Amino acid sequence: MxxxxxxxxxxxxxxxxxxxxxxxxxxxxxxxxxxxxxxxxxxxxxxxWGNYAELFTRAPFGDFIVNSLVVAGAITLAHLLFDPLVGYVFAKFRFPLRNTLFVALLATLMVPFFVRMIPLYVLMANLGWLNTYQGLVTPFLMDAFGIFLMRQFIQPIPDDLIHAARIDGASELRIYRSVILPQTRPALAVLGLFTFVFQWNEFLWPLVATTTPEMRTIPVGLTLFNQEYFTLWHLTAAGSVILFVPTAVLFVLTQRYFVRGIALTGLK
Amino acid sequence: MRPRTLSGRYARTAYLFLLPAILFFAAFFYLPIGNVVATSLRTGPMADQWTGLGNYAQALGDPAVRHSFLITAGFSVLVVAGSIVLGLALALALDQPLKGRVAFRVLLLVPYLTSVAIVGLLWRNILDPELGVLNRLLAELGLPGQQWLNTAPLLTIAAVTLWQNVGYTMVLFLAGLQGIPETYHEAARIDGADAWHRFWRITLPLLAPTTLFVSVMAVISGLQAFGQAYIITNGGPGDATDLSVFHIFNVAFRARDFGYSSAQSVLLLIVIVAFTLVQLRAGRRGEVQY
Known part of the structure; x- marks a missing residue:
């Protein structure tokens, strides 16, 4: 019952x-x-099925897909490269101003993106970076969340492993690459998945930082396509399916990591 | 010059490793935050004339800004209340030894992974009074059609937001529930407490940290909601769903008033930071000790 x-x-x-x-x-x-x-x-x-083909003739949908892949891919790679390195430094090194820098880093967690939106737009306009990949990518190359996640994960790794490697004469970069990094694989998987999915779905910045259709990502390209052809719902839906399928496949294949990742961020 | 002491060498390594991050956070967080404050003190089409606190005074007296802020607060309250009640209810159901738990968890979490573009466009289509599939279905069943995007627009976009986020809060609550030791429930059961009492006296108090975290997250994301207004309602009908970030976006990029929009950004940031700090402090004081 x-x-x-x-x-x-x-x-x-x-x-x-x-x-x-x-x-x-x-x-x-x-x-x-x-x-x-x-x-x-x-x-x-x-x-x-022809609806999917028609979509590509009505809007530069191929460009949208390539742009989304490049932008989300580049940002994910940057996170996988930098977040564990910075997390490692805050987990295992003592140095002057360590706590000050760490607090300054964590404080950025309280700053939502809309606060940075206007100055970043002005900056990109001055650099001539509107409608470019570097303009879309650079504001998101790192964030405090990813660094914090990696620090939490690296902290329990025994210091003795690092000391032993130092005594063996390994360079600091080598210690990071061969002692620390291999142990962080589960956390890197979580970090990579989350970063990719969130950047793939990101809406506000690509909307602000692009004006030419050829530089739009899928979420923005699709929304503006819908504003232009607001009666062609079958085509908007086809675009939505294209936007949705990669994250859905990724999620079903790795849902354990996702659930663990969410739980991990909730229990800090 | 090589540092002579060991700790000096480690410090040098640490700073070398940190260098890209320090440059990045300076250029893309602290510099923009400084700039948004600096711009908020200026006015004019190029935002280059000093006006002091003029933009702030104007914003606090502007009925459109006040209205948009009240709307956003109401939207956040709806989303927070819904996330807690529905997320907790689903988590309690999934915390039972049932077959197919993993499948349910996947199905409930799927909307969380979709872009706000999908969520917005899909629900705008479903709810459309003339072309929407919902009203066509209701008509076939001989029921009267709905006009929710006109009659209760704020509630409707809050419900759509909830549709997207409830799986996320459910997973957070599920993790919280699994952290409560079974022995507490057993002890209460032996003392004759029924399920209702065990929920109010054990589960809910011990979940307080999770509930707090969920509410902080939901408030913060509710206060900065944008896509729902941009995609589903375009802020309307009238200004009924003119959420704050959508309002700021329009002042900045449609009216091209960077000074005024920056001041509004700073005001909203102050609210978000103050709210986060108060909630976190309340959480620390109210933590239940067993």
């Missing part, structure tokens, strides 16, 4: 989260007439 109630609750909740996304897939395969008809079309009579 109690179990039946729980199953009902969870099933209902899951339907509420998943059915709209399935409808999005259905919509992407409908004809324009079906999207506009008076009765609700839950599944198209004949799936219109």
């Amino acid at each position: 109690r179990k039946a109630l729980l199953y009902t609750l969870l099933t209902l909740a899951s339907l509420v989260t998943v059915v709209p996304l399935l409808y999005m897939v259905s919509l992407s395969l409908q004809t324009e007439t079906e999207t506009l008809s008076a009765e609700a079309v839950l599944w198209p009579q004949t799936p219109q």
